[in-house]
Amino acid sequence: MSGFGRRSLPPGYFRFRMPGGTALLVHRRSAVVAAALFLVALAVAVVEIATGDYTITPTGALNALVGGGSDLDRFIVVDQRLPRAAAALLVGAALGASGAIFQSVSRNPLGSPDIIGFTTGAATGGLTVILLVGASTATTILVGTLVGGFATAAVVIALALRRGATGDRLVLSGIAVAAMLAATNDYLVSRADIENAEVAKAWQYGSLNAISWPPLLPLAVVLAFALPAALLASRSLRVLELGDDTAAAVGLRVARTRTVALALGVCLAAIAVATAGPIGFLALAAPQLARRVARSPGVTVLASTAMGAALLVSADLLAQRLLSPFQIPVGLVTAAIGGAYLVWMLALAPASGSRSGRT
Known part of the structure:
Protein backbone atom coordinates (compact mmCIF):
# COMPACT_ATOMS: atom_id res chain seq x y z
CA MET A 1 0.00 0.00 0.00
CA SER A 2 2.98 2.30 -0.37
CA GLY A 3 1.34 3.94 -3.37
CA PHE A 4 -1.41 5.52 -1.27
CA GLY A 5 -1.02 9.25 -0.88
CA ARG A 6 -2.07 11.07 2.25
CA ARG A 7 -5.31 12.28 0.64
CA SER A 8 -6.22 8.84 -0.74
CA LEU A 9 -6.17 7.07 2.62
CA PRO A 10 -9.60 5.58 3.40
CA PRO A 11 -11.39 7.05 6.42
CA GLY A 12 -10.43 5.36 9.66
CA TYR A 13 -7.07 4.07 8.38
CA PHE A 14 -3.47 5.15 8.87
CA ARG A 15 -0.30 4.19 7.05
CA PHE A 16 2.30 2.19 8.97
CA ARG A 17 5.74 2.37 7.40
CA MET A 18 7.89 -0.76 7.53
CA PRO A 19 11.58 -1.40 6.89
CA GLY A 20 12.43 -1.58 3.21
CA GLY A 21 10.19 1.30 2.17
CA THR A 22 6.92 -0.65 2.21
CA ALA A 23 3.85 0.46 4.12
CA LEU A 24 0.69 -1.11 5.46
CA LEU A 25 -2.77 0.36 5.75
CA VAL A 26 -3.97 -0.26 9.30
CA HIS A 27 -7.53 0.18 10.49
CA ARG A 28 -7.24 2.63 13.37
CA ARG A 29 -9.91 1.12 15.64
CA SER A 30 -8.63 -2.41 14.94
CA ALA A 31 -5.14 -1.39 16.07
CA VAL A 32 -6.52 0.13 19.29
CA VAL A 33 -8.68 -2.95 19.97
CA ALA A 34 -5.72 -5.27 19.29
CA ALA A 35 -3.53 -3.32 21.73
CA ALA A 36 -6.26 -3.45 24.39
CA LEU A 37 -6.78 -7.19 23.87
CA PHE A 38 -3.06 -7.87 24.15
CA LEU A 39 -2.99 -5.98 27.44
CA VAL A 40 -5.99 -7.98 28.69
CA ALA A 41 -4.28 -11.22 27.65
CA LEU A 42 -1.08 -10.26 29.48
CA ALA A 43 -3.06 -9.27 32.59
CA VAL A 44 -4.85 -12.63 32.67
CA ALA A 45 -1.50 -14.38 32.14
CA THR A 59 6.36 -10.60 45.55
CA GLY A 60 7.36 -14.26 45.91
CA ALA A 61 6.25 -14.99 42.32
CA LEU A 62 8.29 -12.03 41.04
CA ASN A 63 11.33 -13.19 43.00
CA ALA A 64 10.97 -16.66 41.52
CA LEU A 65 10.84 -15.21 38.00
CA VAL A 66 14.16 -13.43 38.50
CA GLY A 67 15.84 -16.47 40.05
CA GLY A 68 15.16 -15.86 43.76
CA GLY A 69 12.96 -17.61 46.29
CA SER A 70 12.95 -21.27 47.22
CA ASP A 71 13.50 -24.16 44.82
CA LEU A 72 9.82 -25.08 45.10
CA ASP A 73 8.74 -21.51 44.29
CA ARG A 74 10.93 -21.46 41.18
CA PHE A 75 9.69 -24.89 40.09
CA ILE A 76 6.02 -23.91 40.40
CA VAL A 77 6.33 -20.45 38.86
CA VAL A 78 9.07 -20.86 36.26
CA ASP A 79 8.70 -24.51 35.23
CA GLN A 80 4.92 -24.94 35.50
CA ARG A 81 2.90 -21.74 35.49
CA LEU A 82 5.03 -19.58 33.19
CA PRO A 83 5.29 -22.05 30.27
CA ARG A 84 1.57 -22.77 30.55
CA ALA A 85 0.67 -19.07 30.38
CA ALA A 86 3.12 -18.53 27.52
CA ALA A 87 1.68 -21.51 25.63
CA ALA A 88 -1.87 -20.20 26.06
CA LEU A 89 -0.87 -16.81 24.66
CA GLY A 96 -6.80 -16.54 16.01
CA ALA A 97 -4.58 -15.63 13.05
CA SER A 98 -5.27 -18.94 11.32
CA GLY A 99 -9.02 -18.50 11.69
CA ALA A 100 -8.82 -14.95 10.30
CA ILE A 101 -6.92 -16.17 7.24
CA PHE A 102 -9.34 -18.99 6.47
CA GLN A 103 -12.45 -16.87 7.00
CA SER A 104 -11.00 -14.17 4.78
CA VAL A 105 -10.05 -16.58 1.99
CA SER A 106 -13.39 -18.40 2.10
CA ARG A 107 -15.41 -15.21 2.71
CA GLY A 125 -1.25 -36.77 11.73
CA GLY A 126 -0.44 -36.32 15.41
CA LEU A 127 -2.41 -39.39 16.46
CA THR A 128 -0.76 -41.46 13.74
CA VAL A 129 2.64 -40.53 15.12
CA ILE A 130 1.60 -41.18 18.74
CA LEU A 131 -0.29 -44.44 18.22
CA LEU A 132 1.13 -46.10 15.11
CA VAL A 133 4.71 -44.86 14.94
CA GLY A 134 5.07 -44.96 18.71
CA ALA A 135 7.00 -41.69 18.88
CA SER A 136 5.49 -38.92 20.99
CA THR A 137 8.29 -36.36 21.15
CA ALA A 138 7.56 -32.72 20.39
CA THR A 139 9.47 -32.93 17.08
CA THR A 140 7.75 -36.06 15.75
CA ILE A 141 4.29 -34.79 16.72
CA LEU A 142 5.09 -31.47 15.00
CA VAL A 143 6.07 -33.28 11.81
CA GLY A 144 2.97 -35.47 11.97
CA THR A 145 0.58 -32.56 12.49
CA LEU A 146 2.18 -30.52 9.69
CA VAL A 147 1.95 -33.44 7.26
CA GLY A 148 -1.63 -34.20 8.32
CA GLY A 149 -2.70 -30.56 8.07
CA PHE A 150 -1.19 -29.94 4.64
CA ALA A 151 -2.44 -33.28 3.28
CA THR A 152 -5.97 -32.44 4.45
CA ALA A 153 -5.70 -28.97 2.92
CA ALA A 154 -4.65 -30.48 -0.41
CA VAL A 155 -7.64 -32.86 -0.42
CA VAL A 156 -10.16 -30.19 0.60
CA ILE A 157 -8.91 -27.69 -1.94
CA ALA A 158 -8.85 -30.33 -4.69
CA LEU A 159 -12.48 -31.21 -3.94
CA ALA A 160 -13.50 -27.56 -3.86
CA LEU A 161 -11.75 -26.76 -7.16
CA ARG A 162 -13.77 -29.34 -9.08
CA ARG A 163 -16.75 -26.98 -9.29
CA GLY A 164 -15.02 -23.69 -8.60
CA ALA A 165 -13.32 -22.84 -5.33
CA THR A 166 -16.08 -20.74 -3.79
CA GLY A 167 -16.20 -20.11 -0.07
CA ASP A 168 -19.30 -22.25 0.44
CA ARG A 169 -17.83 -25.15 -1.51
CA LEU A 170 -14.60 -24.95 0.48
CA VAL A 171 -16.55 -25.09 3.74
CA LEU A 172 -18.78 -27.98 2.63
CA SER A 173 -15.83 -29.98 1.30
CA GLY A 174 -13.96 -29.36 4.54
CA ILE A 175 -16.89 -30.45 6.70
CA ALA A 176 -17.19 -33.71 4.73
CA VAL A 177 -13.46 -34.45 5.00
CA ALA A 178 -13.45 -33.49 8.70
CA ALA A 179 -16.24 -36.00 9.40
CA MET A 180 -14.26 -38.82 7.80
CA LEU A 181 -11.06 -37.81 9.59
CA ALA A 182 -12.87 -37.62 12.94
CA ALA A 183 -14.04 -41.20 12.42
CA THR A 184 -10.47 -42.17 11.55
CA ASN A 185 -9.19 -40.55 14.73
CA ASP A 186 -11.73 -42.42 16.85
CA TYR A 187 -10.76 -45.69 15.16
CA LEU A 188 -7.06 -45.08 15.85
CA VAL A 189 -7.80 -44.46 19.54
CA SER A 190 -10.09 -47.51 19.79
CA ARG A 191 -7.40 -49.82 18.36
CA ALA A 192 -4.65 -48.64 20.72
CA ASP A 193 -3.79 -50.22 24.05
CA ILE A 194 -5.26 -48.62 27.16
CA GLU A 195 -2.17 -46.64 28.15
CA ASN A 196 -1.56 -45.13 24.69
CA ALA A 197 -5.28 -44.56 24.21
CA GLU A 198 -5.46 -42.52 27.41
CA VAL A 199 -2.49 -40.39 26.32
CA ALA A 200 -3.97 -39.89 22.85
CA LYS A 201 -7.44 -39.09 24.18
CA ALA A 202 -6.09 -36.50 26.59
CA TRP A 203 -4.09 -34.92 23.76
CA GLN A 204 -7.11 -35.05 21.46
CA TYR A 205 -9.19 -32.93 23.86
CA GLY A 206 -6.67 -30.11 23.67
CA SER A 207 -4.86 -29.46 26.94
CA LEU A 208 -2.14 -27.28 28.45
CA ASN A 209 -2.05 -29.18 31.76
CA ALA A 210 1.39 -30.74 31.34
CA ILE A 211 2.98 -28.21 29.00
CA SER A 212 6.69 -27.50 29.47
CA TRP A 213 9.34 -25.33 27.83
CA PRO A 214 10.66 -27.71 25.08
CA PRO A 215 7.43 -27.79 22.99
CA LEU A 216 7.29 -23.98 23.05
CA LEU A 217 10.53 -23.58 21.09
CA PRO A 218 9.20 -24.82 17.70
CA LEU A 219 5.96 -22.92 18.36
CA ALA A 220 7.85 -19.67 18.97
CA VAL A 221 10.07 -20.19 15.91
CA VAL A 222 7.13 -20.85 13.57
CA LEU A 223 5.17 -17.89 14.94
CA ALA A 224 8.19 -15.59 14.57
CA PHE A 225 7.98 -16.13 10.80
CA ALA A 226 4.32 -16.98 10.18
CA LEU A 227 2.63 -14.17 12.13
CA PRO A 228 4.54 -11.31 10.44
CA ALA A 229 3.90 -13.00 7.07
CA ALA A 230 0.18 -13.21 7.91
CA LEU A 231 0.10 -9.52 8.86
CA LEU A 232 1.84 -8.60 5.60
CA ALA A 233 -0.64 -10.75 3.67
CA SER A 234 -3.61 -9.01 5.30
CA ARG A 235 -3.55 -6.28 2.64
CA SER A 236 -4.01 -8.84 -0.13
CA LEU A 237 -6.61 -10.71 1.90
CA ARG A 238 -8.75 -7.57 2.17
CA VAL A 239 -8.67 -7.28 -1.62
CA LEU A 240 -9.43 -10.99 -2.01
CA GLU A 241 -12.56 -10.58 0.15
CA LEU A 242 -14.03 -8.45 -2.66
CA GLY A 243 -14.24 -11.54 -4.87
CA ASP A 244 -11.91 -13.18 -7.39
CA ASP A 245 -13.01 -11.10 -10.37
CA THR A 246 -12.65 -7.79 -8.58
CA ARG A 258 -4.91 -17.80 -1.99
CA THR A 259 -2.23 -20.52 -2.02
CA VAL A 260 0.18 -18.53 0.15
CA ALA A 261 -2.61 -17.56 2.57
CA LEU A 262 -3.85 -21.14 2.91
CA ALA A 263 -0.29 -22.37 3.50
CA LEU A 264 0.16 -19.80 6.28
CA GLY A 265 -3.21 -20.72 7.82
CA VAL A 266 -2.47 -24.46 7.78
CA CYS A 267 1.00 -23.89 9.24
CA LEU A 268 -0.38 -21.80 12.11
CA ALA A 269 -3.16 -24.30 12.85
CA ALA A 270 -0.79 -27.29 12.69
CA ILE A 271 1.79 -25.80 15.05
CA ALA A 272 -0.99 -24.98 17.50
CA VAL A 273 -2.28 -28.56 17.35
CA ALA A 274 1.24 -29.95 17.74
CA THR A 275 1.75 -27.91 20.91
CA ALA A 276 -1.57 -28.27 22.71
CA GLY A 277 -3.69 -30.74 20.76
CA PRO A 278 -6.77 -29.80 18.71
CA ILE A 279 -8.41 -26.92 20.58
CA GLY A 280 -11.79 -26.40 18.95
CA PHE A 281 -13.91 -23.36 18.16
CA LEU A 282 -11.28 -20.76 19.08
CA ALA A 283 -10.27 -20.16 15.46
CA LEU A 284 -13.98 -19.89 14.61
CA ALA A 285 -14.97 -17.37 17.25
CA ALA A 286 -11.88 -15.16 17.64
CA PRO A 287 -11.93 -13.48 14.18
CA GLN A 288 -15.67 -12.76 14.28
CA LEU A 289 -15.56 -11.43 17.84
CA ALA A 290 -12.56 -9.28 16.92
CA ALA A 303 -7.14 -8.01 16.15
CA SER A 304 -7.97 -11.71 15.60
CA THR A 305 -4.49 -12.68 16.81
CA ALA A 306 -4.95 -10.61 19.97
CA MET A 307 -8.49 -11.94 20.51
CA GLY A 308 -7.29 -15.53 20.16
CA ALA A 309 -4.56 -14.98 22.75
CA ALA A 310 -6.98 -13.30 25.18
CA LEU A 311 -9.65 -15.99 24.76
CA LEU A 312 -7.34 -18.96 25.22
CA VAL A 313 -5.47 -17.63 28.26
CA SER A 314 -8.83 -16.76 29.84
CA ALA A 315 -10.25 -20.19 29.00
CA ASP A 316 -7.13 -21.83 30.44
CA LEU A 317 -7.54 -19.88 33.68
CA LEU A 318 -11.12 -21.16 33.89
CA ALA A 319 -9.93 -24.70 33.15
CA GLN A 320 -7.62 -24.48 36.16
CA ARG A 321 -10.09 -22.89 38.56
CA LEU A 322 -13.56 -24.30 37.75
CA LEU A 323 -13.05 -27.71 39.38
CA SER A 324 -9.95 -26.91 41.45
CA ALA A 347 -29.88 -15.51 17.80
CA LEU A 348 -28.53 -12.43 16.02
CA ALA A 349 -29.11 -13.78 12.52
CA PRO A 350 -31.95 -12.04 10.62
CA ALA A 351 -35.10 -14.00 10.06
CA SER A 352 -34.57 -13.91 6.28
CA GLY A 353 -31.49 -16.08 6.68
CA SER A 354 -29.19 -13.65 4.95
CA ARG A 355 -25.54 -13.97 5.85
CA SER A 356 -25.03 -10.83 7.80
CA GLY A 357 -21.87 -12.22 9.39
CA ARG A 358 -20.24 -13.05 6.07
CA THR A 359 -16.88 -11.48 5.52
Whole structure:
Protein backbone atom coordinates (compact mmCIF):
# COMPACT_ATOMS: atom_id res chain seq x y z
CA MET A 1 0.00 0.00 0.00
CA SER A 2 2.98 2.30 -0.37
CA GLY A 3 1.34 3.94 -3.37
CA PHE A 4 -1.41 5.52 -1.27
CA GLY A 5 -1.02 9.25 -0.88
CA ARG A 6 -2.07 11.07 2.25
CA ARG A 7 -5.31 12.28 0.64
CA SER A 8 -6.22 8.84 -0.74
CA LEU A 9 -6.17 7.07 2.62
CA PRO A 10 -9.60 5.58 3.40
CA PRO A 11 -11.39 7.05 6.42
CA GLY A 12 -10.43 5.36 9.66
CA TYR A 13 -7.07 4.07 8.38
CA PHE A 14 -3.47 5.15 8.87
CA ARG A 15 -0.30 4.19 7.05
CA PHE A 16 2.30 2.19 8.97
CA ARG A 17 5.74 2.37 7.40
CA MET A 18 7.89 -0.76 7.53
CA PRO A 19 11.58 -1.40 6.89
CA GLY A 20 12.43 -1.58 3.21
CA GLY A 21 10.19 1.30 2.17
CA THR A 22 6.92 -0.65 2.21
CA ALA A 23 3.85 0.46 4.12
CA LEU A 24 0.69 -1.11 5.46
CA LEU A 25 -2.77 0.36 5.75
CA VAL A 26 -3.97 -0.26 9.30
CA HIS A 27 -7.53 0.18 10.49
CA ARG A 28 -7.24 2.63 13.37
CA ARG A 29 -9.91 1.12 15.64
CA SER A 30 -8.63 -2.41 14.94
CA ALA A 31 -5.14 -1.39 16.07
CA VAL A 32 -6.52 0.13 19.29
CA VAL A 33 -8.68 -2.95 19.97
CA ALA A 34 -5.72 -5.27 19.29
CA ALA A 35 -3.53 -3.32 21.73
CA ALA A 36 -6.26 -3.45 24.39
CA LEU A 37 -6.78 -7.19 23.87
CA PHE A 38 -3.06 -7.87 24.15
CA LEU A 39 -2.99 -5.98 27.44
CA VAL A 40 -5.99 -7.98 28.69
CA ALA A 41 -4.28 -11.22 27.65
CA LEU A 42 -1.08 -10.26 29.48
CA ALA A 43 -3.06 -9.27 32.59
CA VAL A 44 -4.85 -12.63 32.67
CA ALA A 45 -1.50 -14.38 32.14
CA VAL A 46 -0.09 -12.53 35.16
CA VAL A 47 -3.04 -13.70 37.26
CA GLU A 48 -2.49 -17.26 36.01
CA ILE A 49 1.18 -17.13 36.99
CA ALA A 50 0.69 -15.50 40.40
CA THR A 51 -2.26 -17.58 41.64
CA GLY A 52 -3.11 -21.24 42.00
CA ASP A 53 -3.40 -24.14 44.41
CA TYR A 54 0.15 -23.50 45.56
CA THR A 55 -0.10 -20.24 47.49
CA ILE A 56 2.62 -17.70 46.77
CA THR A 57 2.59 -13.94 47.22
CA PRO A 58 2.97 -11.64 44.19
CA THR A 59 6.36 -10.60 45.55
CA GLY A 60 7.36 -14.26 45.91
CA ALA A 61 6.25 -14.99 42.32
CA LEU A 62 8.29 -12.03 41.04
CA ASN A 63 11.33 -13.19 43.00
CA ALA A 64 10.97 -16.66 41.52
CA LEU A 65 10.84 -15.21 38.00
CA VAL A 66 14.16 -13.43 38.50
CA GLY A 67 15.84 -16.47 40.05
CA GLY A 68 15.16 -15.86 43.76
CA GLY A 69 12.96 -17.61 46.29
CA SER A 70 12.95 -21.27 47.22
CA ASP A 71 13.50 -24.16 44.82
CA LEU A 72 9.82 -25.08 45.10
CA ASP A 73 8.74 -21.51 44.29
CA ARG A 74 10.93 -21.46 41.18
CA PHE A 75 9.69 -24.89 40.09
CA ILE A 76 6.02 -23.91 40.40
CA VAL A 77 6.33 -20.45 38.86
CA VAL A 78 9.07 -20.86 36.26
CA ASP A 79 8.70 -24.51 35.23
CA GLN A 80 4.92 -24.94 35.50
CA ARG A 81 2.90 -21.74 35.49
CA LEU A 82 5.03 -19.58 33.19
CA PRO A 83 5.29 -22.05 30.27
CA ARG A 84 1.57 -22.77 30.55
CA ALA A 85 0.67 -19.07 30.38
CA ALA A 86 3.12 -18.53 27.52
CA ALA A 87 1.68 -21.51 25.63
CA ALA A 88 -1.87 -20.20 26.06
CA LEU A 89 -0.87 -16.81 24.66
CA LEU A 90 1.08 -18.22 21.70
CA VAL A 91 -1.33 -21.02 20.78
CA GLY A 92 -4.29 -18.64 21.06
CA ALA A 93 -2.52 -16.11 18.83
CA ALA A 94 -1.77 -18.81 16.24
CA LEU A 95 -5.37 -20.06 16.16
CA GLY A 96 -6.80 -16.54 16.01
CA ALA A 97 -4.58 -15.63 13.05
CA SER A 98 -5.27 -18.94 11.32
CA GLY A 99 -9.02 -18.50 11.69
CA ALA A 100 -8.82 -14.95 10.30
CA ILE A 101 -6.92 -16.17 7.24
CA PHE A 102 -9.34 -18.99 6.47
CA GLN A 103 -12.45 -16.87 7.00
CA SER A 104 -11.00 -14.17 4.78
CA VAL A 105 -10.05 -16.58 1.99
CA SER A 106 -13.39 -18.40 2.10
CA ARG A 107 -15.41 -15.21 2.71
CA ASN A 108 -17.47 -17.24 5.15
CA PRO A 109 -17.70 -16.94 8.97
CA LEU A 110 -17.67 -20.76 9.20
CA GLY A 111 -14.41 -20.99 7.27
CA SER A 112 -12.19 -21.79 10.24
CA PRO A 113 -9.59 -24.60 10.35
CA ASP A 114 -11.53 -26.63 12.92
CA ILE A 115 -14.76 -26.52 10.89
CA ILE A 116 -13.26 -27.24 7.46
CA GLY A 117 -11.14 -30.11 8.67
CA PHE A 118 -7.59 -28.78 8.71
CA THR A 119 -7.33 -29.01 12.50
CA THR A 120 -8.85 -32.50 12.41
CA GLY A 121 -6.35 -33.50 9.71
CA ALA A 122 -3.48 -32.16 11.78
CA ALA A 123 -4.83 -34.16 14.74
CA THR A 124 -4.91 -37.28 12.52
CA GLY A 125 -1.25 -36.77 11.73
CA GLY A 126 -0.44 -36.32 15.41
CA LEU A 127 -2.41 -39.39 16.46
CA THR A 128 -0.76 -41.46 13.74
CA VAL A 129 2.64 -40.53 15.12
CA ILE A 130 1.60 -41.18 18.74
CA LEU A 131 -0.29 -44.44 18.22
CA LEU A 132 1.13 -46.10 15.11
CA VAL A 133 4.71 -44.86 14.94
CA GLY A 134 5.07 -44.96 18.71
CA ALA A 135 7.00 -41.69 18.88
CA SER A 136 5.49 -38.92 20.99
CA THR A 137 8.29 -36.36 21.15
CA ALA A 138 7.56 -32.72 20.39
CA THR A 139 9.47 -32.93 17.08
CA THR A 140 7.75 -36.06 15.75
CA ILE A 141 4.29 -34.79 16.72
CA LEU A 142 5.09 -31.47 15.00
CA VAL A 143 6.07 -33.28 11.81
CA GLY A 144 2.97 -35.47 11.97
CA THR A 145 0.58 -32.56 12.49
CA LEU A 146 2.18 -30.52 9.69
CA VAL A 147 1.95 -33.44 7.26
CA GLY A 148 -1.63 -34.20 8.32
CA GLY A 149 -2.70 -30.56 8.07
CA PHE A 150 -1.19 -29.94 4.64
CA ALA A 151 -2.44 -33.28 3.28
CA THR A 152 -5.97 -32.44 4.45
CA ALA A 153 -5.70 -28.97 2.92
CA ALA A 154 -4.65 -30.48 -0.41
CA VAL A 155 -7.64 -32.86 -0.42
CA VAL A 156 -10.16 -30.19 0.60
CA ILE A 157 -8.91 -27.69 -1.94
CA ALA A 158 -8.85 -30.33 -4.69
CA LEU A 159 -12.48 -31.21 -3.94
CA ALA A 160 -13.50 -27.56 -3.86
CA LEU A 161 -11.75 -26.76 -7.16
CA ARG A 162 -13.77 -29.34 -9.08
CA ARG A 163 -16.75 -26.98 -9.29
CA GLY A 164 -15.02 -23.69 -8.60
CA ALA A 165 -13.32 -22.84 -5.33
CA THR A 166 -16.08 -20.74 -3.79
CA GLY A 167 -16.20 -20.11 -0.07
CA ASP A 168 -19.30 -22.25 0.44
CA ARG A 169 -17.83 -25.15 -1.51
CA LEU A 170 -14.60 -24.95 0.48
CA VAL A 171 -16.55 -25.09 3.74
CA LEU A 172 -18.78 -27.98 2.63
CA SER A 173 -15.83 -29.98 1.30
CA GLY A 174 -13.96 -29.36 4.54
CA ILE A 175 -16.89 -30.45 6.70
CA ALA A 176 -17.19 -33.71 4.73
CA VAL A 177 -13.46 -34.45 5.00
CA ALA A 178 -13.45 -33.49 8.70
CA ALA A 179 -16.24 -36.00 9.40
CA MET A 180 -14.26 -38.82 7.80
CA LEU A 181 -11.06 -37.81 9.59
CA ALA A 182 -12.87 -37.62 12.94
CA ALA A 183 -14.04 -41.20 12.42
CA THR A 184 -10.47 -42.17 11.55
CA ASN A 185 -9.19 -40.55 14.73
CA ASP A 186 -11.73 -42.42 16.85
CA TYR A 187 -10.76 -45.69 15.16
CA LEU A 188 -7.06 -45.08 15.85
CA VAL A 189 -7.80 -44.46 19.54
CA SER A 190 -10.09 -47.51 19.79
CA ARG A 191 -7.40 -49.82 18.36
CA ALA A 192 -4.65 -48.64 20.72
CA ASP A 193 -3.79 -50.22 24.05
CA ILE A 194 -5.26 -48.62 27.16
CA GLU A 195 -2.17 -46.64 28.15
CA ASN A 196 -1.56 -45.13 24.69
CA ALA A 197 -5.28 -44.56 24.21
CA GLU A 198 -5.46 -42.52 27.41
CA VAL A 199 -2.49 -40.39 26.32
CA ALA A 200 -3.97 -39.89 22.85
CA LYS A 201 -7.44 -39.09 24.18
CA ALA A 202 -6.09 -36.50 26.59
CA TRP A 203 -4.09 -34.92 23.76
CA GLN A 204 -7.11 -35.05 21.46
CA TYR A 205 -9.19 -32.93 23.86
CA GLY A 206 -6.67 -30.11 23.67
CA SER A 207 -4.86 -29.46 26.94
CA LEU A 208 -2.14 -27.28 28.45
CA ASN A 209 -2.05 -29.18 31.76
CA ALA A 210 1.39 -30.74 31.34
CA ILE A 211 2.98 -28.21 29.00
CA SER A 212 6.69 -27.50 29.47
CA TRP A 213 9.34 -25.33 27.83
CA PRO A 214 10.66 -27.71 25.08
CA PRO A 215 7.43 -27.79 22.99
CA LEU A 216 7.29 -23.98 23.05
CA LEU A 217 10.53 -23.58 21.09
CA PRO A 218 9.20 -24.82 17.70
CA LEU A 219 5.96 -22.92 18.36
CA ALA A 220 7.85 -19.67 18.97
CA VAL A 221 10.07 -20.19 15.91
CA VAL A 222 7.13 -20.85 13.57
CA LEU A 223 5.17 -17.89 14.94
CA ALA A 224 8.19 -15.59 14.57
CA PHE A 225 7.98 -16.13 10.80
CA ALA A 226 4.32 -16.98 10.18
CA LEU A 227 2.63 -14.17 12.13
CA PRO A 228 4.54 -11.31 10.44
CA ALA A 229 3.90 -13.00 7.07
CA ALA A 230 0.18 -13.21 7.91
CA LEU A 231 0.10 -9.52 8.86
CA LEU A 232 1.84 -8.60 5.60
CA ALA A 233 -0.64 -10.75 3.67
CA SER A 234 -3.61 -9.01 5.30
CA ARG A 235 -3.55 -6.28 2.64
CA SER A 236 -4.01 -8.84 -0.13
CA LEU A 237 -6.61 -10.71 1.90
CA ARG A 238 -8.75 -7.57 2.17
CA VAL A 239 -8.67 -7.28 -1.62
CA LEU A 240 -9.43 -10.99 -2.01
CA GLU A 241 -12.56 -10.58 0.15
CA LEU A 242 -14.03 -8.45 -2.66
CA GLY A 243 -14.24 -11.54 -4.87
CA ASP A 244 -11.91 -13.18 -7.39
CA ASP A 245 -13.01 -11.10 -10.37
CA THR A 246 -12.65 -7.79 -8.58
CA ALA A 247 -9.33 -8.80 -7.03
CA ALA A 248 -7.95 -9.85 -10.42
CA ALA A 249 -9.21 -6.61 -11.96
CA VAL A 250 -7.08 -4.53 -9.58
CA GLY A 251 -3.98 -6.58 -10.34
CA LEU A 252 -3.96 -9.15 -7.52
CA ARG A 253 -2.62 -12.60 -8.37
CA VAL A 254 -5.61 -14.48 -6.99
CA ALA A 255 -4.35 -18.06 -7.19
CA ARG A 256 -0.95 -17.20 -5.76
CA THR A 257 -2.42 -15.10 -2.96
CA ARG A 258 -4.91 -17.80 -1.99
CA THR A 259 -2.23 -20.52 -2.02
CA VAL A 260 0.18 -18.53 0.15
CA ALA A 261 -2.61 -17.56 2.57
CA LEU A 262 -3.85 -21.14 2.91
CA ALA A 263 -0.29 -22.37 3.50
CA LEU A 264 0.16 -19.80 6.28
CA GLY A 265 -3.21 -20.72 7.82
CA VAL A 266 -2.47 -24.46 7.78
CA CYS A 267 1.00 -23.89 9.24
CA LEU A 268 -0.38 -21.80 12.11
CA ALA A 269 -3.16 -24.30 12.85
CA ALA A 270 -0.79 -27.29 12.69
CA ILE A 271 1.79 -25.80 15.05
CA ALA A 272 -0.99 -24.98 17.50
CA VAL A 273 -2.28 -28.56 17.35
CA ALA A 274 1.24 -29.95 17.74
CA THR A 275 1.75 -27.91 20.91
CA ALA A 276 -1.57 -28.27 22.71
CA GLY A 277 -3.69 -30.74 20.76
CA PRO A 278 -6.77 -29.80 18.71
CA ILE A 279 -8.41 -26.92 20.58
CA GLY A 280 -11.79 -26.40 18.95
CA PHE A 281 -13.91 -23.36 18.16
CA LEU A 282 -11.28 -20.76 19.08
CA ALA A 283 -10.27 -20.16 15.46
CA LEU A 284 -13.98 -19.89 14.61
CA ALA A 285 -14.97 -17.37 17.25
CA ALA A 286 -11.88 -15.16 17.64
CA PRO A 287 -11.93 -13.48 14.18
CA GLN A 288 -15.67 -12.76 14.28
CA LEU A 289 -15.56 -11.43 17.84
CA ALA A 290 -12.56 -9.28 16.92
CA ARG A 291 -14.36 -7.97 13.85
CA ARG A 292 -17.44 -7.03 15.85
CA VAL A 293 -15.44 -5.28 18.56
CA ALA A 294 -13.15 -3.50 16.10
CA ARG A 295 -16.02 -2.68 13.72
CA SER A 296 -13.69 -3.33 10.82
CA PRO A 297 -14.99 -3.74 7.26
CA GLY A 298 -13.47 -7.24 7.07
CA VAL A 299 -11.62 -9.83 9.09
CA THR A 300 -8.53 -8.27 10.65
CA VAL A 301 -5.55 -10.53 11.30
CA LEU A 302 -4.00 -8.33 14.00
CA ALA A 303 -7.14 -8.01 16.15
CA SER A 304 -7.97 -11.71 15.60
CA THR A 305 -4.49 -12.68 16.81
CA ALA A 306 -4.95 -10.61 19.97
CA MET A 307 -8.49 -11.94 20.51
CA GLY A 308 -7.29 -15.53 20.16
CA ALA A 309 -4.56 -14.98 22.75
CA ALA A 310 -6.98 -13.30 25.18
CA LEU A 311 -9.65 -15.99 24.76
CA LEU A 312 -7.34 -18.96 25.22
CA VAL A 313 -5.47 -17.63 28.26
CA SER A 314 -8.83 -16.76 29.84
CA ALA A 315 -10.25 -20.19 29.00
CA ASP A 316 -7.13 -21.83 30.44
CA LEU A 317 -7.54 -19.88 33.68
CA LEU A 318 -11.12 -21.16 33.89
CA ALA A 319 -9.93 -24.70 33.15
CA GLN A 320 -7.62 -24.48 36.16
CA ARG A 321 -10.09 -22.89 38.56
CA LEU A 322 -13.56 -24.30 37.75
CA LEU A 323 -13.05 -27.71 39.38
CA SER A 324 -9.95 -26.91 41.45
CA PRO A 325 -7.89 -28.80 42.53
CA PHE A 326 -8.83 -30.90 39.47
CA GLN A 327 -7.87 -29.39 36.12
CA ILE A 328 -9.88 -29.96 32.98
CA PRO A 329 -8.57 -29.76 29.39
CA VAL A 330 -8.82 -26.25 28.03
CA GLY A 331 -10.32 -27.67 24.83
CA LEU A 332 -13.51 -28.51 26.75
CA VAL A 333 -13.78 -24.90 27.90
CA THR A 334 -13.25 -23.49 24.41
CA ALA A 335 -15.83 -25.95 23.06
CA ALA A 336 -18.37 -24.57 25.54
CA ILE A 337 -17.44 -21.02 24.56
CA GLY A 338 -17.70 -21.94 20.88
CA GLY A 339 -21.12 -23.49 21.37
CA ALA A 340 -22.34 -20.37 23.15
CA TYR A 341 -20.90 -18.28 20.33
CA LEU A 342 -22.78 -20.28 17.68
CA VAL A 343 -26.03 -19.90 19.64
CA TRP A 344 -25.34 -16.17 19.86
CA MET A 345 -24.73 -16.02 16.09
CA LEU A 346 -28.02 -17.81 15.41
CA ALA A 347 -29.88 -15.51 17.80
CA LEU A 348 -28.53 -12.43 16.02
CA ALA A 349 -29.11 -13.78 12.52
CA PRO A 350 -31.95 -12.04 10.62
CA ALA A 351 -35.10 -14.00 10.06
CA SER A 352 -34.57 -13.91 6.28
CA GLY A 353 -31.49 -16.08 6.68
CA SER A 354 -29.19 -13.65 4.95
CA ARG A 355 -25.54 -13.97 5.85
CA SER A 356 -25.03 -10.83 7.80
CA GLY A 357 -21.87 -12.22 9.39
CA ARG A 358 -20.24 -13.05 6.07
CA THR A 359 -16.88 -11.48 5.52
